Amino acid sequence: MERDELERLAGRPLRLAFEDILSHPRLPEARRAYINSFTEVYGGDPFLVRLLLEAGRFLVFHSAAVLEAAQDLSRRETWFTVAALKQQLAMFGFASPRQVDHLLARLREVGFIEQSRAPDDRRVWLLATTDKLRAHHTAWLAAHYVPLAEAYPDHDYGPVLSRNRSFHTLHCRACLPFTAPSARLMMTLPDTLLFFAHAAGPLIQNALLKAAMDAGDLTAAVPYIDVADRFGVSRTHVRNLMDSAEAAGLVRIVGRGGRSIEILPRHWASYDRGLAVGMYLHDIVNLVVMDEWTKRPGEDAARQLAAL
Numbered sequence: 232m233e234r235d236e237l238e239r240l241a242g243r244p245l246r247l248a249f250e251d252i253l254s255h256p257r258l259p260e261a262r263r264a265y266i267n268s269f270t271e272v273y274g275g276d277p278f279l280v281r282l283l284l285e286a287g288r289f290l291v292f293h294s295a296a297v298l299e300a301a302q303d304l305s306r307r308e309t310w311f312t313v314a315a316l317k318q319q320l321a322m323f324g325f326a327s328p329r330q331v332d333h334l335l336a337r338l339r340e341v342g343f344i345e346q347s348r349a350p351d352d353r354r355v356w357l358l359a360t361t362d363k364l365r366a367h368h369t370a371w372l373a374a375h376y377v378p379l380a381e382a383y384p385d386h387d388y389g390p391v392l393s394r395n396r397s398f399h400t401l402h403c404r405a406c407l408p409f410t411a412p413s414a415r416l417m418m419t420l421p422d423t424l425l426f427f428a429h430a431a432g433p434l435i436q437n438a439l440l441k442a443a444m445d446a447g448d449l450t451a452a453v454p455y456i457d458v459a460d461r462f463g464v465s466r467t468h469v470r471n472l473m474d475s476a477e478a479a480g481l482v483r484i485v486g487r488g489g490r491s492i493e494i495l496p497r498h499w500a501s502y503d504r505g506l507a508v509g510m511y512l513h514d515i516v517n518l519v520v521m522d523e524w525t526k527r528p529g530e531d532a533a534r535q536l537a538a539l
Contacts, residue, residue, distance in 0.1 A: 300403035
């Protein structure tokens with residue numbers, strides 16, 4: 232799991248091994264905690280749901296936050312530009328340059344991204360995130376640490392879980408060197424990529440897995456057509472996604488008229504593997520950021536407040 236490179240980037244030994252996360256006895260509880268947290272981030276905000284329907288916007292949000300945090304206006308190579316964003320997203324293979332332009336136009340339209348001239352070169356347009364995007368990304372990031380807190384309660388994830396904005400900026404800045412290995416690890420998760428490549432795919436996937444867990448039977452048949460109405464996509468789109476998932480051996484379409492699915496063991500296993508990859512990478516970044524956070528003057532008081 233690219234441990235040597237990740238330790239080099241972190242500048243310290245890692246405290247978790249990927250295999251140990253994947254075999255952790257509390258991984259099912261961590262999965263439930265993550266899906267519930269993910270649902271809370273989007274479930275109560277129809278605007279965010281509509282905004283994230285297009286495949287790729289998850290990564291646009293994250294990449295924008297990371298690139299802005301790592302920007303140093305005195306160093307041109309770090310500027311947060313459209314070209315830099317396209318280069319970042321190309322590592323993950325989700326968005327074509329034209330699609331990035333379309334996504335950015337939509338995000339500017341709804342007030343998530345702003346654009347201005349570079350102070351030292353008026354020919355260059357710099358991008359900037361707004362408080363709306365930063366607030367969403369802070370909540371999104373916290374949701375991704377919930378499974379770690381569930382599985383490893385003795386580790387300190389307090390600042391990120393409390394959505395501390397100063398910590399969030401440090402975290403985003405620390406993420407940049409890990410982009411390339413993270414992208415490579417993501418490419419080892421074909422079942423995860425199947426859902427990411429479809430509009431509203433991760434939202435639909437998490438809704439269906441949550442329904443199965445809430446039923447108390449991971450093999451129970453759960454209806455899937457109603458998620459089309461819930462997330463504002465067509466029923467044909469959801470059916471096509473389920474057809475693709477069935478062809479991949481992730482679900483079985485069952486029931487009268489084929490309106491329900493059984494989530495097959497491979498789906499649970501591949502989902503848990505993707506979750507473990509995310510937990511593995513997030514714990515590494517948290518280690519790096521906590522090293523800096525604990526050395527900052529006045530952060531002891533901030534950490535105490537965050538823990539309240």
